[in-house]
Amino acid sequence: MRVFGEPMVSWDAHMPAGMLLKSTPVASSIDAPQRGHTLVDYCDAAGLPRLITDEDIIPVETFVGYGRWFQEKLVPGLERVRVVSVDQRQAGGFEVKLDSGEQFAARAVVVATGLSGLARLPRELGAAAPDGPSPAGPVSHSAQHHDLTRYAGQELIVVGAGQSALETAVLAAEAGARVRVVARGRRSVAFGGPPWEQPKLRPESPFGRAWSLYAFSYYAQAYRHLPAGTRHYLTRRVLGPLGAWWLRERFEGKVEAREVRRIATAGTREGRPVLTVETLGGRSRELTADHVIAATGYRVDLAALSFLGHGLRARLAVSRGTPKLGPGYASSVPGLYFTGMLAGSSYGPVMRFVCGTEFASPRLARHLAAAYRS
Template sequence: MPPNLRVAARYRAATRATGIRREGVPVVVIGAGPYGLATAARLSASGVRLRIFGEPMQGWHTHMPEGMFLKSVPAASSISAPEPGYGFADFRAAQGSGPVGDLYPIPVEEFIGYGRWFQERRVPEVERSMVRGVQAVDGGFGITLDSGEEFLAAAVVVSTGLVPFAHEPRELRHLAAAGLTSHTCEHRNLTRFEGQRVAVLGAGQSALETAALLNEAGAHPTLVARAPAVVFGDPPQTDTPSARRRSTRLYKPGSALGPGWSLLAVSRGAAAYRHLPTPVRVRLLHTVLGPSGAWWLRERVAGRFPVLSGRTVRSAVPEDGTVRLELTDTGGGTELVRAEHLLMATGYRVDVDRLGLLEPTLRQAVQTFGGAPRLSAGFESSVPGLYFTGLAAAPSFGPVLRFVCGTGFAARQLAAGLAARNR
């Protein structure tokens, strides 16, 4: 039997085998981060009955370091709502804080407060249970919660965020068992590394900011980056983009992702992005907004701790409770770095297979490209009624889906897709 038919047969068998109680919830949204909240707000406003599960803003308060600042500017850091009054600026006004512009890096604690404020006002129905499993049942989905409750849903929106996709290079996995490595998403509080040597792998914002925070927490970081040099953005010329010189605005127009024509194209052209050939999409996803630090990080990094750029890890071995890294540089030279811990700021890679909450036959029924779900214009996967949003949708719709500023496009498209399906 050809593989696609085998999968379909297993899928039907799983559907028949379950005895889940039928209770007709039209839509289940899994996840209460910016994407899940924006989706739920939009669907509720359209009169769609739904249940939404997750811990509001958990990705931000559990999987990002205390003391972090957002790289996105305030104007690009609002969770989308179907009506005005729920943006980041509205939150600040409600707190009695004044307006802020591009020169204001948002502290992560303030952003978490904003997300919870949004949730309490706009999506109060969030249920703080976790979804343990989703399986295909007679053209719908059987949902099992960690409380043991089971029910049937007609459609499911997966918005479980970044953490399931944390990428750890295969060649370093053997160190994890000895507790010598971890991914940056595993740490909220970096003070546990005080006094220790920590090698930080990566060259993006997360790597640079984690290394800066480690240094400020009394640890001894060494940044190891494959990139030939670490790069920082330029400070905005003015606090408000409209106050920039006209010639500058023409040369580098402003966008939600930052100034420049290519950023403007991907931030406004998410719908068109899906029609680009797959290799082009994959390349753009990795090259547009390549690894760099925010302008305000430069003085917290430069000259504060060793930055070894243009280095590749040749080997990493445990030795007397430390990790011994052998690095090679572009000229073929080698050097050794020893550290009590190796922190991987190696990003996130979408792979449906890593979404353990989807039962295996359901996962296999989702058509993918490079591990990512193939999505319709309405964010629906090849399994009717199964939707993906947030980072999982970025390979289809482009880099804007990696950021909070993509919540408006995603929620609108998804709501329209669901409405069309119901018709």
């Protein structure tokens, strides 16, 4: 077996410095085949404060360190090169090419690329960035920012209502920017309650106390049997936009929140972005700033996975741009597997989170072992 990629690159390079994870410690450990590799184990090994309770908050730097420690312990043979293409071979299996120039045959391929290439920029905002989103241009995506101090003293609009939008806005404001959050819908900017306010008579899950969250966390196997429309709806809406309970105090009174019906158009005037929004009252209003950050999340779209050959992608059974997966995370192309966020529409919203590895990893490994035992 060979494993390729750069460990924790999305978290290290595409998340803002000073970020704190919304997920709790119990939801942030990577599944391992043996004991001794949880987030708490890493904290002990690194001499850091133990992160155990739901009230403990995880700095992104600690999480990046944990992921790299996990890799060094359990996947020491990781090859830090990029896969540039995967194509089917007529004789069976796949032809894999690396950016190092190496080319080889593989019987099976597991795609676990996380958020890479899946940043979503709404079409109306894209009109203000015809050359693509960029921190140096009028519009960027939140995944393009590591250092928000570049906007100190500037007017900034952050579009979105989830944790990414609200925390990006707070960090930019704390760095000296004048920040407005523009979110779609009435009461769209909201924060969760602290853990001690969670209802006690509901089952626990890594995401909180609720029967639905418990089912999504521990019975994901049944999710793929739901009707396609239901699956896509739940994947999009469950655990939807909501700020962390600990972020509210840093947000209120420091960041302006503007809730609108929709962003109608976006453009530029003298190099500055201009948004035309429809207010909740139905009126049209212009909003201007020095820069707009679209904290509008990620969307699975196989077309964005350019390393998968066009012929291979054409043979995949898909549903709304996402791979349709069977038992063991197997796609419709024999030998090709998808996991992580790429498996969300088949196995549910738990696949968007690190704790989803507890469900996915052993099932995928068993399927691979059974299919390629010899």
